[in-house]
Amino acid sequence: MSDNGMMEKEEIFSKVLRAGRRTYFFDVRATRADDYYLTITESKKFTNDDGSFFYKKHKIYLYKEDFAGFHEILEEMTDFIISEKGEEVISERHQKDYKKEYDGETSENGEEAPAEKFTNVSFDDI
Numbered sequence: 001m002s003d004n005g006m007m008e009k010e011e012i013f014s015k016v017l018r019a020g021r022r023t024y025f026f027d028v029r030a031t032r033a034d035d036y037y038l039t040i041t042e043s044k045k046f047t048n049d050d051g052s053f054f055y056k057k058h059k060i061y062l063y064k065e066d067f068a069g070f071h072e073i074l075e076e077m078t079d080f081i082i083s084e085k086g087e088e089v090i091s092e093r094h095q096k097d098y099k100k101e102y103d104g105e106t107s108e109n110g111e112e113a114p115a116e117k118f119t120n121v122s123f124d125d126i
Contacts, residue, residue: 012036021045038062 013028025041040060047053062070 035064037064 015026017024023043027039028036042058043055045053
């Protein structure tokens with residue numbers, strides 16, 4: 001019976017956001033005490049020289065007590081960016097390059113740095 005319970009716990013509630021070479025997985029999971037928390041996983045596709053590819057993953061754990069703060073700051077940050085820079089994507093290179101991301105091609109050094117800086121903040125220590 002406990003095995004069944006474990007299986008059910010895996011699929012509580014999940015959503016997937018595909019964004020070019022990045023895919024974001026939002027998963028509701030259960031704690032041992034059977035409370036719920038959220039994991040956000042960023043999976044990024046990289047292409048090897050031989051054409052094969054691999055994925056790098058980063059995971060963020062978000063617990064109830066941090067929902068309000070996280071939501072508030074995320075909203076504040078996204079609002080700030082839109083009000084400062086508008087909704088249109090500004091590319092330091094040609095707009096063509098931006099399209100590339102969505103064709104599954106690897107753009108060398110595209111917007112690697114900022115994204116990595118963000119995801120390297122490890123929430124795994126919580």
